[in-house]
Amino acid sequence: MHNIQEFLTFNSKIEHDLEHDLENKKQFSIPKIYSAKENLSKRWYVYFSFRCPKTGKLKRMQNIYGKANFYKTKEERLAILTSHRKNLLILLKKGYNPFGNNEELYNEINPPKEEKVVPKTAQKKTIEKIAKEIVLDKNIEEKPTDKRTTEYKKDINSLLINDAFEFALDLKAKVVKENTIYDYKRKSIHFTKWLAETKPEIKYISEINRQDLVSYLNSILLNTSARNHNNYRVELGSLFQVLKNNEYVKENYIIGIPILKTKPEKHKRFTEEKQIEIFNYLDKEDKIMSLFIKFVSYSLIRPVEICRLKIKDIDLENNTMQFKAKNSPLKTKIIPDILLKELPDLSKLDKETYLFSPNKFGDFWIATDNNRRDHFSKRFKIVKKHFQLDGDYTIYSFRHTFIFVLYNNLRKTKSPFEAKSELMLITGHKSMTSLEKYLRNIDAELPKDYSNLFSK
Structure with a gap:
């Protein structure tokens, strides 16, 4: 059974055919956006209710977050959630039923690609061609290149940087306070923006190496203070440890970056x-x-x-x-x-x-x-x-x-x-x-x- 998130992914394919209006009792409530009174430290989402076939009553369905909570401005979050809300309403009007089997609707929106029949002769040539390429690759001596050398091979388990931090934050949210999650999120967004500006070639979390992290923390030190350097080191290190524990990165390099000495804050006594x-x-x-x-x-x-x-x-x-x-x-x-x-x-x-x-x-x-x-x-x-x-x-x-x-x-x-x-x-x-x-x-x-x- 396909869940609602999979349907919303194909929003570009849902553009018309809204003629099916509701009959008798309303089967669902109009989807709404919860914005936590514009509090960006809380999670925003789209919510709706659907009539349960067993009880005959409207039942609140699972909240839809998407990637909205990764962003730190209300405009960005609303843009994403408004799109989800619109597409969800279209799906509901087209007959999406969270209590039923939506295979037919899913295939209508995302029709399976037809497999092309390749003649046996063509198959043989393709296999031979691939074999020759593999042999050539083994014999070619690696030369220096401007492109980043992959310390870790990207495979099917590689995560984009934004997705990796969102994954780590979701796990951390189960064990730390809300204020701590807010700090983690703020620092991960800052780090991601720094990477996009200074090292745009890095796309996957597994491509980040020790020198990247050292350079980033040095930029924090130069622009702010040693205390901030240490704070960013601790909180980013905690997120990278989650990713290491889940085998999305091989090492948590931040652990090996030394803590800097700081001047203790003074709070003078009053006379x-x-x-x-x-x-x-x-x-x-x-x-x-x-x-x-x-x-x-x-x-x-x-x-x-x-x-x-x-x-x-x-x-x-x-x-x-x-x-x-x-x-x-x-x-x-x-x-x-x-x-x-x-x-x-x-x-x-x-x-x-x-x-x-x-x-x-x-x-x-x-x-x-x-x-x-x-x-x-x-x-x-x-x-x-x-x-x-x-x-x-x-x-x-x-x-x-x-x-x-x-x-x-x-x-x-x-x-x-x-x-x-x-x-x-x-x-x-x-x-x-x-x-x-x-x-x-x-x-x-x-x-x-x-x-x-x-x-x-």
Whole structure:
């Protein structure tokens, strides 16, 4: 039985003969395009329903994706899905039935080619000719050529580059988060475009060699940073590993490309005076941004984790909140009184809405976690401009600032070990080692004045 994807492939052959209108009950619904409200991080598709012969009711059929989700603009996706929608409607009107045998319709659209009868004498000549060519090929010494030498022979299993990445992404989608798939897809598209511009002779995934990948990552380094070089290396390497595991490439060359040293990002701590100034400014100018930063400061959770908070995640009876953390699928933290006093009235807000959105507390917001975080990062630039802060000050700087304050206040009455043990419960670090490394990075504990040690 031929599936709908095979029919849509032959769209150029379906151009007329639409005279068969529906009789009695509608046998199918008009195909529609699902565009996820133009969210390009989600999958777009064509969907329709067909009347089930057993139940007599319309039943939703399998979604039709084609290759639409490979593209990153809504115009490109709509162009492909509109074509699929149009051709699907034509097929349905011509009698396509997903519950039946469509062999006759398939042959009508794609008639089998007639085999030509070759005389025996002609067959003999053809065989002899092929035999001579094989002998000649063996005796010809290979000469240098401008064409790419095939390190791997292209066979029936070779995949075009776009198809190979789509295959790897489909498999990865089963085991990683949606945001990760979005990053994989974005980087694979960037790499594919680079190949098309710099090495147009490469068509198949098996033709890509180590030097191609080195050249590409070098271009990332030259145009951006070592950190980006490493990020592209990791994510492309993950896709190539899927292709190697499925024998579409012989080696994952990216594994052998070294990781570059990077300068760690600095998030300068604020002085107490500057922190108070910023809070006072935001309380007047931007209450949403003010509460967002107070969540970072008082609850000590990361900006992207705050962006995931929905109204239903806030438990005011127990003064706790739950969220998806960096090192845990579901983390519970207390909401300290200092933060509870800052919360708006949540009782009338929809439980499924996000606590933080661009225009108000408790609103639906269709965007990825990273896009939500980037929104508030850009919003904080207004604050930086107002206070003339340099690039080392970020929203994350508030987390460093308040952990520094907490630790030094704990140290006034406790030993270093006792202070760290209590602080670890507050910050959510999983081990003492990771907390100690974090405290060293932010210079949380400084020695006392040691001037007397220089005297004889």
